[in-house]
Amino acid sequence: MSLIISDECINCDVCEPECPNGAISQGDEIYVIDPTQCTECVGHYDTPQCIEVCPVDCISKDPAHVEDNVQLLKKYEKLTSGKD
Ligand code: SF4
Ligand code: SF4
Numbered sequence: 039m040s041l042i043i044s045d046e047c048i049n050c051d052v053c054e055p056e057c058p059n060g061a062i063s064q065g066d067e068i069y070v071i072d073p074t075q076c077t078e079c080v081g082h083y084d085t086p087q088c089i090e091v092c093p094v095d096c097i098s099k100d101p102a103h104v105e106d107n108v109q110l111l112k113k114y115e116k117l118t119s120g121k122d
Contacts, residue, residue: 039078039100039101039104039110040061040071040072040077040078040100041071041078041086041088041089041097041098042098042103043062043069043070044096044098045067045096047068047069047096049064049069050094051064051069052091052093053088053092053097054069058079058083059075059077059114060075061075061076062088071088071097071100073100077110077111077117078099078105078110080110080111080113081110081111081114081115082114
């Protein structure tokens, strides 16, 4: 399951550099997460780093993009294949 940022986002830019997959970027009004690149940090960390650092707790699981750990690990492997 990828994560989603709600409109409570205050555009503080704290989460973007913490994402190991480069899934977070600044959208038109708030920061956004690319569901094709978010692995819930599976493969990199034990917990979602963006949730850890967000000062207003506006990041949650996106029910529109449900994936289990096996699928997330496959996504991680696909995203990192070819890299060190
Ligand atoms: S959960 Fe991890 S991979 Fe997904 S957007 Fe947050 S920091 Fe990036
Ligand atoms: S850390 Fe939270 S408030 Fe800051 S840009 Fe990311 S989602 Fe928005």
